[in-house]
Amino acid sequence: MILVFKNSWALLLGMLLLMIGNGLQGTLMGVRGGIEGFSTFQLSLITSAYFVGFLGGSRLAPEFIRRVGHVRVFAALGSFISAALILYPTLTDPISWFVLRVVIGFCFSGVYVTAESWLNNSTTNALRGQTLSIYMIVQMAGIVTAQGLLNIGDPAGYVLFVIPSVLVSVSFAPILLSVTPTPAFETTKQMSLKELYAISPLGFVGTLILGSIFSAQFGMSAVYATEAGLSVGQISIFIASIFIGAMVLQYPIGWMSDRMDRRVLIMIISIIGAGSSLLGWALGQNFTMLLVAGFLMGGMSTPLYSLLIAYTNDYLEVEDMAAASGGLLFVNGLGAIGGPVITGWIMTQMGPQGFWVFIMLLMMIMVLYALYRTTRRQSVYAAEDDYDSVPYASISPSSTMVAVEVAQELYVDTAEEMAEDGDT
Numbered sequence: 001m002i003l004v005f006k007n008s009w010a011l012l013l014g015m016l017l018l019m020i021g022n023g024l025q026g027t028l029m030g031v032r033g034g035i036e037g038f039s040t041f042q043l044s045l046i047t048s049a050y051f052v053g054f055l056g057g058s059r060l061a062p063e064f065i066r067r068v069g070h071v072r073v074f075a076a077l078g079s080f081i082s083a084a085l086i087l088y089p090t091l092t093d094p095i096s097w098f099v100l101r102v103v104i105g106f107c108f109s110g111v112y113v114t115a116e117s118w119l120n121n122s123t124t125n126a127l128r129g130q131t132l133s134i135y136m137i138v139q140m141a142g143i144v145t146a147q148g149l150l151n152i153g154d155p156a157g158y159v160l161f162v163i164p165s166v167l168v169s170v171s172f173a174p175i176l177l178s179v180t181p182t183p184a185f186e187t188t189k190q191m192s193l194k195e196l197y198a199i200s201p202l203g204f205v206g207t208l209i210l211g212s213i214f215s216a217q218f219g220m221s222a223v224y225a226t227e228a229g230l231s232v233g234q235i236s237i238f239i240a241s242i243f244i245g246a247m248v249l250q251y252p253i254g255w256m257s258d259r260m261d262r263r264v265l266i267m268i269i270s271i272i273g274a275g276s277s278l279l280g281w282a283l284g285q286n287f288t289m290l291l292v293a294g295f296l297m298g299g300m301s302t303p304l305y306s307l308l309i310a311y312t313n314d315y316l317e318v319e320d321m322a323a324a325s326g327g328l329l330f331v332n333g334l335g336a337i338g339g340p341v342i343t344g345w346i347m348t349q350m351g352p353q354g355f356w357v358f359i360m361l362l363m364m365i366m367v368l369y370a371l372y373r374t375t376r377r378q379s380v381y382a383a384e385d386d387y388d389s390v391p392y393a394s395i396s397p398s399s400t401m402v403a404v405e406v407a408q409e410l411y412v413d414t415a416e417e418m419a420e421d422g423d424t
Contacts, residue, residue, distance in 0.1 A: 008131060010174040012138050015115055017171035019142025021164035022108055024149050025085055026050070027239055028164075030222025031155045031232060032088070033097070040223060042094040044344020047219030048337055049098045053105025055333035061110035065117070071176065074114045077107040078172050085165040089158050115175055140247035147236035155232060191320065196312075196327040199320075202373045203312030206266065206366055207328050210308065211335025213273075213301050213362050216343045216355070217242055221294075224347070224355035234287060241291045245299030253303040262311040263370055266304065270366040273300035277360035281353050297359065304366075305332070 033043045064073045084100045084107070091100070116135075146164075153159035197204040221242060225235040256265055273296070280293030309328060316324055339358075346354035 008134075010177070011115065012134065014171045014173070014175035015135065016138050016142045016145075017167045017174075018108075018111065018115070019139050020146045020149070021081075021085075021167035021171065023143035023146030023243075024160070024167075025088075025104070025164045026218060027147060027150055027222045027235070028155060028160055029088075029097070029101070030220070030224075031150070031226055031235060032160075033223070034226040035156050036092050038094055038097075040227065040347045041341075041344045043223045044220060044340045044342075044347075046094060046097045046101050047215070047223070047340035047344075049101035050105035050219065051215050051333065051336040051340070053102040053107075054109040055105075055330070055337065056102075057106040057109025058113065058329065058333065060106075061113040064110065065114060070114050070117065073110060074172065074176065077110045077114075078168060080104075081107045081111070081168050082165045085161055085168070089161050136250065137247060140243050143243045144240045144247070147240040150236040151233050191324045191327045193327055193331065196324055196331070199324070200312040200315050201376075202263065202266070202370055203308050203315075203328070204331060205369055206308045206311075207305070207331045208335040209362050209366050209369075210301065210305055211332040211337075212339030212342065213335075213359055214305070214332075215336035215339035216358060217298065217301060219340045220343045220347075220355055223344075224352050227347070227352040228284065230287075238290060238294050241294035242298035243302075245295035245297065246302035248295075249299030250303045250306070253307065257307050257310055262307060262314065263374055266307060266311065267367050267370045269300045269304055269307070270363045270370065273297060273304070274360045274363035274367065276300065277356045277363060281356035281360065284353070284356065293356075300363075301359075 029046060030043060033046065038046070061073065061077075081104055084104050087100060088097065091097070149163060150160065153163070193204070221239050222235055225238050230238065253265070253269065276293045276296035280290060280297070283289035284293060312324060312328065343355060343358045346358050348354075350357060
């Protein structure tokens with residue numbers, strides 16, 4: 001781990017600052033939107049706009065990088081982010097915010113692709129797994145830290161919009177001044193969605209559902225908390241609890257994933273996730289119970305993304321693992337676009353508690369579909385007595401194609417090593 005920090009500290013510091021800036025502006029949108037009098041449904045559309053931009057950026061940024069290089073793409077997109085953040089408190093109408101959120105989502109996606117490419121290039125094959133794990137921790141730590149910054153200014157003013165703009169601008173310095181050389185950017189051929197669904201229906205459907213769950217958490221939790229009457233300090237603590245849960249429970253779930261039937265674990269995690277939403281719905285008026293619900297909700301949903309990818313890989317040939325990553329990422333992005341809009345509509349009909357109802361329903365759909373799939377296909381564990389699963393790798397649902405492909409490379413390397421050991 002020390003060697004990872006020695007090789008990549010500048011890149012990791014830059015990514016930490018980026019995540020703090022993104023985490024702060026994401027929460028601030030929900031709080032400031034309520035102050036400006038935006039309706040719940042308008043805020044849900046504004047939230048969804050980020051994921052529209054993010055999905056578009058993940059598809060187009062690699063082409064930009066190939067044409068003009070990492071440095072120019074990074075600097076250009078970063079400038080747009082800083083400018084958009086400053087414009088938020090000036091253009092306080094839903095249409096302007098929607099456009100700005102599309103721009104920010106697009107630019108953050110491109111910036112993440114660029115930075116993750118550098119990070120991947122700065123490490124060795126032997127340290128790639130540790131680097132991915134540390135990167136995951138940095139992502140979550142940045143979002144949690146951002147919630148603390150929400151308390152240092154007035155959401156109705158300008159200061160809280162200036163802070164993420166400055167953080168994003170400053171984050172470029174350690175990355176661009178790093179001695180790590182600019183990497184060559186290559187992408188793998190993507191697998192068609194039809195092929196991906198045929199190989200792993202649960203992986204496909206589960207990733208689609210999870211995209212909606214994660215985007216609702218990331219984008220609508222502040223809207224829910226504002227409508228529920230929480231103070232700014234309480235909102236920041238509640239949202240932090242979601243990502244702390246994701247950070248703390250990622251590794252215990254990963255450990256279990258490598259030691260049991262992953263379909264069973266998917267069902268268990270989804271049941272606990274649905275239970276946490278039921279807890280938030282029934283007892284969310286008690287702030288302590290609300291934090292417990294948030295911790296469990298985040299702790300179940302975020303690791304579920306890595307688990308679904310690992311499960312899908314159980315049914316892939318080694319040579320297809322990298323190609324499948326693009327399809328899974330795209331499916332997750334499609335779910336993420338729809339999640340906030342549906343959440344906003346339900347909250348409009350039911351009030352703020354609709355936030356919990358939506359997540360609970362999706363978790364239960366995940367349980368029922370996983371249970372259905374157990375009746376349609378024999379588990380790989382049952383099919384092969386000497387089966388050894390390819391180890392779980394921690395990935396965030398907000399990661400770009402670069403991080404997902406790095407994880408797939410780890411799967412491929414491990415699968416090949418396991419095959420060689422079997423031959424001997």
